[in-house]
Amino acid sequence: MRYTQSYLPTRKEDPADAEVISHKLLLRGGFIRQVGAGIYSFLPLGWRVVRKVEQIVRQEMDRAGAQEVMLPAVQPASLWEESGRWTKYGPELLRFNDRKGNPYCLGPTHEEVIIGLVRDELRSYKQLPVILYQIQVKFRDEVRPRAGLMRAREFTMKDAYSFDRDEAGAIESYRRMFDTYNRIFARCGFTFRPVEADTGSIGGSMSHEFQVLADTGEDAIVSCPACSYTANVELAQLAGVPPRPTSGTAERTRVETPRMRTVEQVTGFLGVGADRLVKTLIYMVDEQPVAILVRGDTEANEIKIKRALDAVEVRMAEEEEVIKVTSAPVGFAGPVGLTIPIHADSLVAAMTDFVVGANEEDAHLTGCNWGRDFQVDSFVDVRMARPGDPCGRCGAAFEGYKGIEVGHVFYLGTRYSGPMKATFLDADGEARPFVMGCYGIGITRIVSAAIEQNHDERGIIWPMALAPYQVLVLPVQYQDEAVLAAAGQLHDELEAVGIEVLLDDRDERPGFKFNDADLIGIPLRVTVSTRGLKADQVEIKLRGSDQAEMVPLRQAVSEIGERVRRMMPDR
RNA sequence: CGGGGCGUGGCGCAGCCUGGUAGCGCGCCUGCUUCGGGAGCAGGAGGUCGUAGGUUCAAAUCCUAUCGCCCCGACCA
Numbered sequence: 001m002r003y004t005q006s007y008l009p010t011r012k013e014d015p016a017d018a019e020v021i022s023h024k025l026l027l028r029g030g031f032i033r034q035v036g037a038g039i040y041s042f043l044p045l046g047w048r049v050v051r052k053v054e055q056i057v058r059q060e061m062d063r064a065g066a067q068e069v070m071l072p073a074v075q076p077a078s079l080w081e082e083s084g085r086w087t088k089y090g091p092e093l094l095r096f097n098d099r100k101g102n103p104y105c106l107g108p109t110h111e112e113v114i115i116g117l118v119r120d121e122l123r124s125y126k127q128l129p130v131i132l133y134q135i136q137v138k139f140r141d142e143v144r145p146r147a148g149l150m151r152a153r154e155f156t157m158k159d160a161y162s163f164d165r166d167e168a169g170a171i172e173s174y175r176r177m178f179d180t181y182n183r184i185f186a187r188c189g190f191t192f193r194p195v196e197a198d199t200g201s202i203g204g205s206m207s208h209e210f211q212v213l214a215d216t217g218e219d220a221i222v223s224c225p226a227c228s229y230t231a232n233v234e235l236a237q238l239a240g241v242p243p244r245p246t247s248g249t250a251e252r253t254r255v256e257t258p259r260m261r262t263v264e265q266v267t268g269f270l271g272v273g274a275d276r277l278v279k280t281l282i283y284m285v286d287e288q289p290v291a292i293l294v295r296g297d298t299e300a301n302e303i304k305i306k307r308a309l310d311a312v313e314v315r316m317a318e319e320e321e322v323i324k325v326t327s328a329p330v331g332f333a334g335p336v337g338l339t340i341p342i343h344a345d346s347l348v349a350a351m352t353d354f355v356v357g358a359n360e361e362d363a364h365l366t367g368c369n370w371g372r373d374f375q376v377d378s379f380v381d382v383r384m385a386r387p388g389d390p391c392g393r394c395g396a397a398f399e400g401y402k403g404i405e406v407g408h409v410f411y412l413g414t415r416y417s418g419p420m421k422a423t424f425l426d427a428d429g430e431a432r433p434f435v436m437g438c439y440g441i442g443i444t445r446i447v448s449a450a451i452e453q454n455h456d457e458r459g460i461i462w463p464m465a466l467a468p469y470q471v472l473v474l475p476v477q478y479q480d481e482a483v484l485a486a487a488g489q490l491h492d493e494l495e496a497v498g499i500e501v502l503l504d505d506r507d508e509r510p511g512f513k514f515n516d517a518d519l520i521g522i523p524l525r526v527t528v529s530t531r532g533l534k535a536d537q538v539e540i541k542l543r544g545s546d547q548a549e550m551v552p553l554r555q556a557v558s559e560i561g562e563r564v565r566r567m568m569p570d571r
Numbered sequence: 572c573g574g575g576g577c578g579u580g581g582c583g584c585a586g587c588c589u590g591g592u593a594g595c596g597c598g599c600c601u602g603c604u605u606c607g608g609g610a611g612c613a614g615g616a617g618g619u620c621g622u623a624g625g626u627u628c629a630a631a632u633c634c635u636a637u638c639g640c641c642c643c644g645a646c647c648a
Contacts, residue, residue: 012597012609013583017641037640092647109648143572143646151647159648197648207648408648440648476607511608518608529607 001469002491003504007044010516020216022451023148025460029520031447031468038145038153045520046447048468050156053446054135056187056465057158064180066131066160071113073137077103079112082420094141106139111416111438114161118434119422125165128424128434129173133160135443149448150218150404156443163434165426167413170435174206174411177439181210181407187569188446189463191453193401195221196231197408206411211403214452219403222385226396233400234303236385237392240346248352250367252336258362261331263296266364270355273297277355278348278368280333282317282325282340285309289317289325291335292382293344295351299384308380309343332357334365335374344376345383404449405442412436454544460521461544464567469502471560472522476510476529486553487528490538493557499564518543524563526556 009030017034018024026032031046042050058068077095080086085093086105094106107113114132122130135158145153162173178194185192190212197209209232211221223230231237260266267274277296282289283305290309294300306314319330325340326333334357335342348370358365370376381392387400417423417433426432447466454461464470471494475487484505491503502522504513517525527539527548538556540563541548551559 009581011582016577016583019642034640090646111648140647144642144644146642410648438648479606509606509608509610511606511610514608516609527607531607 001502003502003506006502008520009043010519012515018148020147020150020448020452021455022150022216022448025451025455025519025521026148026448029460031520032149038142038151040149040152040154045468049447049450049462049466050443052466052468053188053443054156054158057135057184057441057443060180060184060187061131061133061158061160063183064131064176066133066180069114069117069132069134071107071110071117071134071136073107073139074104075107075110075113077105079116080105083112083115083416084419085112092140092142094139107136108138108140109440110134110136110159111161111412112420115416115420115422115434118161118163119417119420122163122424122434125424125426129162129164129169131160131162131173131177133158133439147448149444152444155445158441158443160439162437162439163417164437165424165432165435167435170411170413170437171206174409174437177409177437178208181409181439181441184441185210185212185406187465188450189454189465189569190406190450192406193221193223193230193403195223195403196229196235208409209403209405210407210409211401212406212446212449212453213401214404214449215402216452217402217404219405221401221403222387222389222398223401224391224394224396225399227391227394229391229393231385233385234301236389236398238346238381238383238385239390239392239395240379240381241350248367248369248372250353250369252368252373253366254358255364255366256362257332257364260362260364266355267296270364270366272355276351276353278335278344278351280326280335280338280357282322282333284313284315284317284321285311286313289321289340291325291333291338291340291342293335293342293348293376294383295345295347296355298345298347298386300345300382301384304380304382305343308378308382326357326359328357328359328361332359332361332363334359334368335370335376336365336368338374341377342374343378343380343382344370346379346381347383348376349379404445404452406446406449407439407441409439410437412438455521458515459519462521462523464523464564465569467500467521467523469500469522470564471499471501471524471526472517473501473503473526473528474513474517475503475505476513476527478507480530482533483528483530486533486538490526490528490553490556494560497557497561499561523567524560526560 011028014024015027018027030043032040032042035041077086097103138157139154142153145151164170164173192212194208194210197207220233222236260269263274274296279294279296281292281300283292292300302314322330352369353367355366356368387398389398414433423431423433450466451460473487473491475483477483491501494501521543523543525541532538536553537550539548540551
């Protein structure tokens with residue numbers, strides 16, 4: 001491709017609307033342009049990258065035996081009513097009516113459609129297992145789209161669905177997809193981690209997120225350096241402290257704490273550390289009030305509470321509910337004298353002579369001890385994991401990372417196939433619902449994640465596998481016809497051997513071209529100059545390195561081809 | 572949804588408080604010079620100041636409404 005024939009508008013200045021680096025560079029490099037909040041057009045360069053990602057995903061999905069389909073973006077409400085999500089899915093689901101007034105939505109995901117498709121065609125266990133996937137534009141009316149492609153409303157996603165006759169088969173499909181995802185993200189050149197994740201509203205018992213490690217990531221994860229257990233902080237299991245009888249000796253004392261509601265206020269007022277205070281949080285667990293105790297410097301985690309208490313629904317109690325249970329306004333709850341179940345985080349087991357709320361306005365109790373001043377129904381792991389916390393598997397200290405979620409695999413079971421009556425006949429002649437799994441990859445998010453992980457102050461440094469072009473040929477002296485001719489010929493020859501090459505044939509000064517080259521981040525740069533040609537040489541430089549080397553012009557094509565191949569992860 | 576900010580040539584911004592002829596940098600066009608890290612000089616094109624209404628002799632500027640966009644938080648298969 002010749003630069004002068006391409007649509008590749010770069011910009012020198014940072015766009016006003018962008019904050020995160022990938023957003024800035026995508027805009028500046030002429031990869032995308034914003035059309036509306038969370039809605040983008042892809043320009044030629046950006047679209048080439050998207051297609052690179054798609055191809056890797058396709059190849060690996062096909063290799064795993066999955067088959068590609070294409071489902072509609074617009075979906076009738078009736079299908080969603082079957083699964084019950086028409087009313088359950090919040091305002092994120094963009095709903096609208098057609099000319100006849102019938103309700104439709106823009107698909108944020110495709111479980112309903114795929115089940116609608118499959119239940120009519122897959123009738124026998126002999127046809128199973130099946131894994132279907134598609135690469136599709138999805139629309140989720142996000143409350144707050146942000147950071148360019150990282151959290152857009154319209155985005156491209158690969159979604160896959162597996163159908164098995166039983167749990168064992170479904171787990172096998174899940175494992176196969178898990179392995180496939182590892183291959184995909186490795187080929188994309190990512191430093192990433194599969195992490196155990198919350199199943200969220202989707203339910204099911206097994207779920208992993210694939211997190212690209214980047215400081216700008218939205219998700220917090222912890223990883224154990226000893227046993228490599230890795231999980232989202234919302235889920236990471238922590239080693240407990242065995243509860244033992246209190247050795248506290250202090251006397252329980254009521255102290256006045258006027259208007260001191262928060263941990264900071266109380267500890268500041270009393271002059272003690274937050275780790276000397278026990279927070280008493282009132283949760284409604286399946287509509288029953290429960291007290292959760294956590295150390296003052298830690299955070300309670302609803303997902304873990306739900307899990308620990310085997311509950312269906314957990315929410316913070318409303319103000320009136322707190323008053324009813326503790327007979328004190330919010331901010332003064334404490335375990336002493338409570339009649340509701342009390343569950344304490346395992347860290348509380350190791351505490352003595354601590355501070356709690358007095359269940360009375362403007363008062364706290366100091367010198368409290370569990371077992372002596374109140375009883376704890378159980379010690380559980382209900383706090384948010386943090387770096388330094390002990391790993392639940394081996395006890396070593398967790399390391400903390402920030403991650404960008406680029407993929408997510410779920411074991412679904414019969415959660416959708418059941419209600420939607422998607423069944424097949426098993427060998428014994430019984431109709432059974434498919435045991436399903438679903439597997440998503442954020443294609444367009446991968447594009448920005450790749451930049452977050454691979455850039456410097458000058459611009460993008462594409463991994464070879466995702467680069468819009470593999471090679472950039474840059475003639476330095478435009479007025480030197482020999483240079484132009486050699487660069488043109490090199491371009492043609494590289495193209496002829498199947499290398500994706502961009503020739504910067506613009507009549508611009510060298511510095512201008514070099515800066516654009518660094519911005520758009522094509523991994524291999526070939527500089528053709530008067531000086532070099534005198535020695536029958538061209539210069540080769542990797543975008544990620546600051547060392548250039550001269551190679552003989554005659555060997556340039558084979559040398560470049562070799563470099564490109566070497567930089568492509570196995571396929 | 573709560574909090575904050577911004578809409579002025581293609582891009583980035585000033586002007587608004589204190590109403591009076593719309594300005595700067597980049598980019599774009601023409602010419603000459605220049606040519607290995609975002610060149611110089613000269614000339615030039617391009618703007619209903621987000622939209623609607625109001626106040627005023629006069630509105631980018633003041634008032635009201637409305638639309639859009641960004642950031643923080645809450646939210647999130």
